[in-house]
Amino acid sequence: xxxTGYAIAHFGVDLCCALVLFRHFPGHPQxxxxxxxxxxxxxxLQLPFGILADKLNRNHRLAATGMLLVAAAFxxxxxxxxxxILAGCGxxxxxxxxxxxxxxxxxxxxxxxxxxxxxxxxGLFLGTRWGKSALLLWPAPLMLAVASILLFCLGRRITGxxxxxxxxxxxxxxxxxxxxxxxxxxxxxxxxxWNDGFFTGLLIAAVTxxxxxxxxxxxxxxxxxxxxxxxxxxxAVCLLFLQQMVPALLGLFFFQMTMPVTLWAAARxxxxxxGFSFGLLTFALFLGFLPAILGLPTPGNGTFLAGGILLSxxxxxxxxxxxx
Numbered sequence: 001x002x003x004t005g006y007a008i009a010h011f012g013v014d015l016c017c018a019l020v021l022f023r024h025f026p027g028h029p030q031x032x033x034x035x036x037x038x039x040x041x042x043x044x045l046q047l048p049f050g051i052l053a054d055k056l057n058r059n060h061r062l063a064a065t066g067m068l069l070v071a072a073a074f075x076x077x078x079x080x081x082x083x084x085i086l087a088g089c090g091x092x093x094x095x096x097x098x099x100x101x102x103x104x105x106x107x108x109x110x111x112x113x114x115x116x117x118x119x120x121x122x123g124l125f126l127g128t129r130w131g132k133s134a135l136l137l138w139p140a141p142l143m144l145a146v147a148s149i150l151l152f153c154l155g156r157r158i159t160g161x162x163x164x165x166x167x168x169x170x171x172x173x174x175x176x177x178x179x180x181x182x183x184x185x186x187x188x189x190x191x192x193x194w195n196d197g198f199f200t201g202l203l204i205a206a207v208t209x210x211x212x213x214x215x216x217x218x219x220x221x222x223x224x225x226x227x228x229x230x231x232x233x234x235x236a237v238c239l240l241f242l243q244q245m246v247p248a249l250l251g252l253f254f255f256q257m258t259m260p261v262t263l264w265a266a267a268r269x270x271x272x273x274x275g276f277s278f279g280l281l282t283f284a285l286f287l288g289f290l291p292a293i294l295g296l297p298t299p300g301n302g303t304f305l306a307g308g309i310l311l312s313x314x315x316x317x318x319x320x321x322x323x324x
Contacts, residue, residue, distance in 0.1 A: 002105060003112040006098040009067060009151070011119035012144050013094045016070050017042070018127025019137055020087045024077040026132075034084050036293050041088025042095075043286035049096045050279030054272070057161045059097040059104070060151055066093030067148035071141040092282075099278045100161065103267050114216020114260040118209040125205035129198065161274065173269060173277075175319035176262045177284040182312040183258065184288025189308070190252065191300035194245045207249050211256030219261050224320055231257035232313040239309065240302040255309065258316065269322035 017038070025034045053062050069090030073083045098116065106112040130137070195201060219227045231254045238251030266277035292298050 003102055003115050005151075006063070006102055007116050007119050009063070009094070009144075009147060010098065010116060011123040012140070012147065013067060013070055013091055014120040014123030015127035015130070016074075016140050016144050017087045017091050018124050019131045019140055020070075020073045020077065020083060022128050022131030023137060024083070025080060028080055030080065032293065034080055037081065038084045038088040039286055039289050039293070041085055042091040043282045043289070045089060046092045046096050046282040047276070047279035049092050050100075050275030050277070051273075053096045053100055053275035054161055059101045059161070061097070063094045063097030063101065064148045064152035066090040066095070066097060067144050067151065069093065071145035071148065074137065074141040095282065096275050096278055099263075100274050103274045103278075104161065106264075108268075110219040110260050110264040111213075111216040113264055114213045114219075117259055117263065118212035121208040121212070122205045125201060129201070161272075170269065170321070172319040172322040173266060173280070175315045176266050176322060177280055178315045179258065179262050179312045179319065180281045180284035181288040182308055182315070183255070183262075184285045185291055185298070186255075186288075186305055186308045186312075188289070188292040188298045189300050189305055190239070190242070190248075192245075192248055193243045194248075200245075203249065204252065207253045208256050211253040212259050214253070215257030216260040216264070218257065219264060224261065224265065225317065227261055228258065228313060228316045228320075231255070231261075232309050232316065236306040236309040236313075239305045242300070242302040242305060258312070261316070262319075265319060265322040 021034065021038060025031055028034060049062070053059060056062070067090065069086045071090075073087035073090065076083045076086070099113075102112050102116040127140075130140075192200075192204070195204060215227065215231060218230065222230065235251045235254035235257075238247045238254065241247040242251075262281060263278065266281055267274045270277040290296075
């Protein structure tokens, strides 16, 4: 039940962050700076947030604070840096606090982690569309603020964090971070010529959600290496046909299955630093985002994608010791 609540909150947080960005700042003269600043706060700062969360052992309160900061970003949209920083930091705090709570509840299982991370993609898609429309925005941040207050007052820890202990940065952990950098970068290389409207965009978001959920369940059923092989090998083959709708959607589904796998494996090798492991991988997401925002090449062809996916599979295999 708690995982479901955090999953719904994840949807709301990402939806509201997209609303703030795409309603108020697309025409801003510093739009690209706003994107860079938001992603730095939302993803790179999860590393120090995670270390703080491991020590504080107040995960639900960090998550609630993050939700409230995102809601507060709507109150200062006339001041671009402040609004973007509030939304980004709120997103980062929520992900760390909620992620640790779900990991603590999951123990050695991964399916709850997949359920938690998956709704964010749908929230981002709908928030972006909503932000670009003329519909009223206030119901979303109001509901998020109310939910944050309820979580702060009523939320309780499931098991509590393990005693905080920063791990040695073993090669397997670096390999998992490399997988996430590649996944983030390759995501910007996936440009679908057939994606030309709301329906196809919604279909892409739904497949992304389904892939992340399936990855957690498959990991629990098959184990680490079989899941890695059963996800990335089909993804590499299917995405060779990037501009054909059906194989591309199948490839995207398989490609997204590795998200809960990397998060679960990193947390498993850092039992006393789940927040640190979560933050390390989201910092890797930020690094993968940088080439696109800085205007560096993001080749959008199937052969390049397939090669990148096979490289990420190699890194995932190298990171297998984290899952033992």
